[in-house]
Amino acid sequence: MIKTFVIGAVLGVLGSGALTWYVPAVDLQRERSMISVRPNIGNAELFHINLPHDRILVGLPNNENSIPAGLKWPGEDYLGDMQTELFKVRDENNVVVGVASRLASATNSTGAFIEWSLHLPARGTIYVEMEITPSADGFRNGEMLAGTQDFLTLSGSVREQFISEVSDDADLQGRIQLEVALVAPLGDEL
């Protein structure tokens, strides 16, 4: 019986080791990437933000208008006219796939900027610098500055558009659409 006990103990150690080695401790939920191939080069993917539902934070120079209620935002004295927004991000199926921050300032002493940081947990992060002036069509184009994980080696652009009339939900005040176009380095496949 002692032999059985010892064999059990050894099996317990080995089994636990094998379990720890082979069973992933973290298994992130993934959604199918809704990618379309662009006719010239690269792939495009469309994300959107439903307003106001997907808003997590709005930090404004005037702290009284900040969201959510009770937010102690440093405000104009510390941050000038810098606006910070945090959102949940959805894919084309309207499923939340990540979070994003948008920082913007028109009068920062080192120059105006508009930036997005798009964080998709199972895939990585895209860091984008947008053009200050939107196009005549109402778009704002931006260039990807850096990517992490799946986006590490990619380059590309992002097009931002605010859509005020969204027909499929009466509660929606609008939608921010982000079209991400990415290109793999020459010789690699995306």
Place this chain on the structure above:
Amino acid sequence: MKYAASLFAGLVLGAVMFVLGLYLNPFMGQATVSPLAVTDRQVMDLSYSAVPANGILYTDHGESAVTPHPDRVAELWEPTVVDTSVFVTELFDGRGNFAGIGIKYLSKSEQTELIKGEALASSVWHIFLPGRGTIMIDQTENFWSYIRDVVIPARTSSGDNWVGSFHSVTTSGPGALGTARLTGGSGVFAGLTSESVEAITVRGYSSVTGPVSKDGNLTIELPEIAAATE
């Protein structure tokens, strides 16, 4: 039946021995000194309180020990973001003056391998420093030492808390020397690529409410152009 019970008891003992071995393994440790401590370039230190209630905003799936803050903030309960937290905080310079705002996304990493002492998370900082510009820091963080030396002792304590002094460099990559990758966005940081390291110092932790006293520090290596404007 006796043999089955004996085998079962052995299996349980083996599993417990394995867990104890993992927990007490003295070879699984993390650096307490930043790899940037020996750099000959200028560095910039940004510190912050890593206690969520002291920050501007903290949110996660809403069922962890840490309560989202402020009260009415949206929670990240959707399956794709349930393992992610968002922390927005004020950043302070080496003199303790306000330096800017930092937004930190932290997601559990699928690269986690507990058998190697790696409880990994992928985290990204999006930072604005007034008068200087914006940066993004991408890093892999290892919280194994923090979990082993602070979180578990707090949970096993009869008082549900831990008090002591714990310091660890959490950044473990993606840089070859265990440094984070920094990309400049606007202002003096435009076009910049550099390295960074994050460390935490913990003095109190409650298994009921999370960190009670916890400070974070970002050390950023600066090339000459960015350093000149500091």
